[in-house]
Amino acid sequence: xxxxxxxxxxxxxxxxxxxxxxxxxxxxxxxxxxxxxxxxxxxxxxxxxxxxxxxxxxxxxxxxxxxxxxxxxxxxxxxxxxxxxxxxxxxxxxxxxxxxxxxxxxxxxx
Amino acid sequence: xxxxxxxxxxxxxxxxxxxxxxxxxxxxxxxxxxxxxxxxxxxxxxxxxxxxxxxxxxxxxxxxxxxxxxxxxxxxxxxxxxxxxxxxxxxxxxxxxxxxxxxxxxxxxxxxxxx
Numbered sequence: 001x002x003x004x005x006x007x008x009x010x011x012x013x014x015x016x017x018x019x020x021x022x023x024x025x026x027x028x029x030x031x032x033x034x035x036x037x038x039x040x041x042x043x044x045x046x047x048x049x050x051x052x053x054x055x056x057x058x059x060x061x062x063x064x065x066x067x068x069x070x071x072x073x074x075x076x077x078x079x080x081x082x083x084x085x086x087x088x089x090x091x092x093x094x095x096x097x098x099x100x101x102x103x104x105x106x107x108x109x110x
Numbered sequence: 111x112x113x114x115x116x117x118x119x120x121x122x123x124x125x126x127x128x129x130x131x132x133x134x135x136x137x138x139x140x141x142x143x144x145x146x147x148x149x150x151x152x153x154x155x156x157x158x159x160x161x162x163x164x165x166x167x168x169x170x171x172x173x174x175x176x177x178x179x180x181x182x183x184x185x186x187x188x189x190x191x192x193x194x195x196x197x198x199x200x201x202x203x204x205x206x207x208x209x210x211x212x213x214x215x216x217x218x219x220x221x222x223x224x225x
Contacts, residue, residue, distance in 0.1 A: 032211050043114070043200055043216030044153075051211045090152065094209035097166055098143075102152035 002027045004093050006101035014109050016080050021104050023074045023091030033074040034092040035065055038103075044090060050074065061085070081108050112137065114203050114217035122223045128189040131220045135182050135203030141165075142184040143214065144176060147198040156199075159184055160207040188222075196224045 007022040025033065032051050036044040048059025055067040065076040074091060086108045091101045115134040123129050135142050144156040155168035159178035176186040182203075188195055198221050202214035 030210075032209075034213075036216075041218065043116075043218045044202075044214075045216070046213060049213065094212065097155050097158070097168070097209050098153075098214065099155075100145075100153040102150060 002029070002093050002095045002099050004091050004099050004101040006089075006091055006104050008104050009102065010105045010107070012107045012109055013081055015083055018077065018079050019081050019085075019106065021076045021089050021091075021106065023076070023101060025072055025074060025091070025093045027072075027093055027095060029095050031067075031069075032094045033065075033067060034094070034098075035059065035063070035074075035076050036090045036092060036100075037061075038088040038090065040087075047089075048076070081106075083108050083110060114201055114215055116199075116201050116217035116220050118220060119218065120221045120223075122225060123191050124225050125191055125193060127191050128187060129191060129222060130185055130187045131199055131201075131222075133184045133186075133201030133203075133217060135184070135201075136215055139203035139205050139215070140182050141204045141207050141212075142178055142182065143202045143204070144184070144186050145200045145202065146170075147200055147219070148196075153200065156186065158208070165207055191224045193224050196222060198222075 005024045013019045034049045035047040050067045058064045088103045141160045143158040145153040158166045162178045178184045198219045200219045201217045206212045
């Protein structure tokens with residue numbers, strides 16, 4: 001069985017500060033991992049994905065994530081956040097279907 | 111090219127009624143998946159259609175059903191609505207069937223409120 005746990009439901013951070021959104025997964029098969037962002041009244045948009053190869057993956061909007069197999073984690077970071085990064089972020093693992101975490105609400109404080 | 115289009119965007123129904131939601135995928139995408147999003151539960155997989163056939167189904171009661179047409183457009187139906195069915199219903203399309211390394215493109219969703 002596969003599952004995703006997002007360790008923080010809400011993350012407040014000041015503008016221009018760094019942020020890390022944490023994601024742990026469980027999977028008994030090959031791992032494909034994703035981060036999506038959802039802005040208010042919109043669907044989900046893909047930020048980045050890990051399929052294979054380098055464990056450090058770079059996405060859009062300055063986000064990057066590191067796949068750690070031994071710790072079964074896929075934490076995502078951004079060195080300096082902007083007000084426009086305020087949104088809901090979802091981590092997902094795929095196998096026979098996609099399994100999404102319950103989301104992390106990132107609030108950037110001016 | 112146009113994205114994934116979901117209609118209607120908002121709707122209000124009462125308990126016991128039924129509802130039909132529509133999803134038009136990205137041109138060329140043959141897979142359409144449906145998800146239910148509620149606060150605290152995140153996204154729950156409903157079902158996936160590929161080439162007009164249901165390929166996978168989540169753990170939802172039989173009141174939730176769907177179909178896909180020859181042009182890849184999909185509809186989902188919820189019968190005998192309950193208060194707990196209030197949610198944002200998201201449709202996602204992809205080029206390939208199934209999950210794996212597939213990449214989903216989501217629509218903006220249909221927000222259903224059941225009174």
